[in-house]
Amino acid sequence: MVSVPVKPKVNKHAPVSRRWLRDILAALYRIRPATRADVASHAKLNNASVSRGLQQLDGAGIIRKVGKLDSRGGRPREVISLEPSACTFIAMDLEGVTVRCTLTDLLGNFRLRWEEQVSLGQALPVERVFAGIDVLLRDATPAQRERVQAIGVSFPGLLDEQGCLTAVNLGWHDVPLERLLTERYRLPVFLERDEATCIRAERSHGLAKQARDWMYLIVSNGIGVGFVVDGRHVSGHTKMSGELGHVTVDPHSTIQCQCGKYGCLETIASTPAILRQYGELTGSTASSLACIRLAEIFERARRGEVSALAVVKRAAEALGFTLSYAVNLLNPELILLGGDIVCGQDLILPWIRSEIARHALPQLASAVSFAVSDLGPDIRLRGAASLAFHRCLRDPSLLARLCRIA
């Protein structure tokens, strides 16, 4: 029997708290590369905890030292990074007309990729997606194959309470995707809606890395907005926040929205709405319009074509007006633009800004800056990889596997 001191001494050989490991790994995923001080500050841990955590992760081969920084007076400071090859993940993006899969390293860098076009109006058999993952696993090295930790999936559409996915673009109705993937690959599977995955990607890899209070506006077939408040994504009481597309902009409108209401923002500023309004103004037939893409309308507006300019201006002003509400209500520091509309940013952004300046409180309008997402079409894949990584951190047994703790 050993008598225990009243104030327990720090035991350098005691196991490191899993919470420390989790927070250190999350910090190293965000800051690349990082010093010990960066990690301590980001993970809100003291230096001793960080040192012990890093020691354990180093022993397991999860991190590596990538250099040294001179420090004034003291010892040179070590610069640390996650070891990319320590683990792999499978990331999948089911949005739009292309299904994409990648095998990523620990940091979310793509090592192998597979894509399949989805023909409009035709269903994509789930087995085609499995075939894609099979190709990735076949082409992977034995080490990559052995180190797969989890599968992350960014999905459009609706997931019901039984975990069944309905995604119109793929022709899927009630597909139990999580169960099918788990059974086939014996790996943990994490699904997340595409807006949330985009926000995740922007936080992990994009322009919002440093921001605490920001919003992400996606304008494509629909219009949605994601809020991050004090560093946390706002999901809402029934997980339906961010429906900017369905605020009423024109109460007298006779155009009915998909949602059943009239005069929603989506009837003015979404990609299909811009195309429709351009067709109405120019008297184009539906068949001739089918060939015109949004980028072409932006190009015509740039050349000074009156109809194109009018439609784009109306869309941008409606976006700016509705965003002025969000700015007044939530006082964000950054609005990040993504989706189809990115290709017309030179036209759209100045109008959005001037409407916000007109309709939001001056102190709030001047506190917000604007940026355009630079993650491109791979944004959801990057988000899905980040999803898989962060969900593994949350689960004690998956974290232990990732850190190679017995």
Next chain:
Amino acid sequence: MVSVPVKPKVNKHAPVSRRWLRDILAALYRIRPATRADVASHAKLNNASVSRGLQQLDGAGIIRKVGKLDSRGGRPREVISLEPSACTFIAMDLEGVTVRCTLTDLLGNFRLRWEEQVSLGQALPVERVFAGIDVLLRDATPAQRERVQAIGVSFPGLLDEQGCLTAVNLGWHDVPLERLLTERYRLPVFLERDEATCIRAERSHGLAKQARDWMYLIVSNGIGVGFVVDGRHVSGHTKMSGELGHVTVDPHSTIQCQCGKYGCLETIASTPAILRQYGELTGSTASSLACIRLAEIFERARRGEVSALAVVKRAAEALGFTLSYAVNLLNPELILLGGDIVCGQDLILPWIRSEIARHALPQLASAVSFAVSDLGPDIRLRGAASLAFHRCLRDPSLLARLCRIA
């Protein structure tokens, strides 16, 4: 030298973590009274930590056992409450035309109170406020006096970076209130803007105790809204969130708002705006209007007076329209109404609801419920007491004093 075991044993005599004490106290402030299981679940602590924390708080006289609940099969469960008389706080409300001070017990119950009317347009000397606190301290029992932990103040107006308060209603310009109070009473002083204090009061004592995602709408001389998202108050990047009063409702309006813009919600639905529009419709002179109060206009609307009904309906619809944006964006479970407008809730609420139903997505409109604050004119005092308590928990030395830890 004692050899330390690899897995340290739990030491029942080691000091209890201050974080545990803080989280247990916060849980007991919210849940009254509570079982151990309630505390563990609310404070997110395990049973052993809760037991040790409660033991220490019991020893210090901060909590008491108030009864036992039968439990199926097991031992009866003890019901615990904070001991009200263990500590006292001074709470102050500087809003409006009455300055209020109270001495509260640990749970925020008022033990002594003092009030002073502020004559409109006349400055209230800061010394009058001191005199009020002096009266409270004079009338307190020696035990109450000795146990004052802190002063909490709910203020209107602006606090600059040097801690100087400008409050138009009191005729105060750059008053260093915090410093003056600290110097005079040698107590920690915590100041908070009135909207935030109201939200605090609703969370600690009001109808929003159980809600995680809700908003608080205050309509009085101005219009503001406070958001609580996943249990946390949203303050915004520059601490200016919630400016619902300055969203543009009528872009073609010729009525200029105090903020310089045109057609803001405040020019339609605030108390002065309702009075102004009623005057315009009825052709009343400014001097005859000065005698009419908002409650009177609601009363005339109830009696079916056309002008009163029109003005009240316009205000309510504008509130509903702007709230529909907030509902679509943030997907709250509850909207709580406060301020002057509460006295017309029977008229206002149905119009607000129907506008939200018309302009928000049906799934979001049906997810939100409505309630009217029942805390009355003491709401900010209750919030100020809660502020003082919770700020003491945050500060290690104040927490130690509150818990009587050496």
